[in-house]
Amino acid sequence: MDAIVFLxxxxxxxxxxxxxxxxxxxxxxxxxxxxxxxLFLHHATDTLGVSL
Incomplete structure (x- = not known):
């Protein structure tokens, strides 16, 4: 998907x-x-997985 956006x-x-x-x-x-x-909205909803 990233390559399609750059294209x-x-x-x-x-x-x-x-x-x-x-x-x-x-x-x-x-x-x-x-x-x-x-693409941004798809990735903006991902969690970072960082736990302290």
């Missing part, structure tokens, strides 16, 4: 450089942000 961020960056339409860039950034947020 989407890379695709969004390349799209931002090469695309002629603004909506294509915004859509690719929004999709990458959505997946990154989902």
């Amino acid at each position: 989407l961020i890379m695709v969004a960056a390349v799209t931002a450089i090469r695309a002629r339409r603004t909506w294509v860039v915004l859509l690719s950034v929004a999709v990458a942000f959505g997946f990154a947020l989902a």
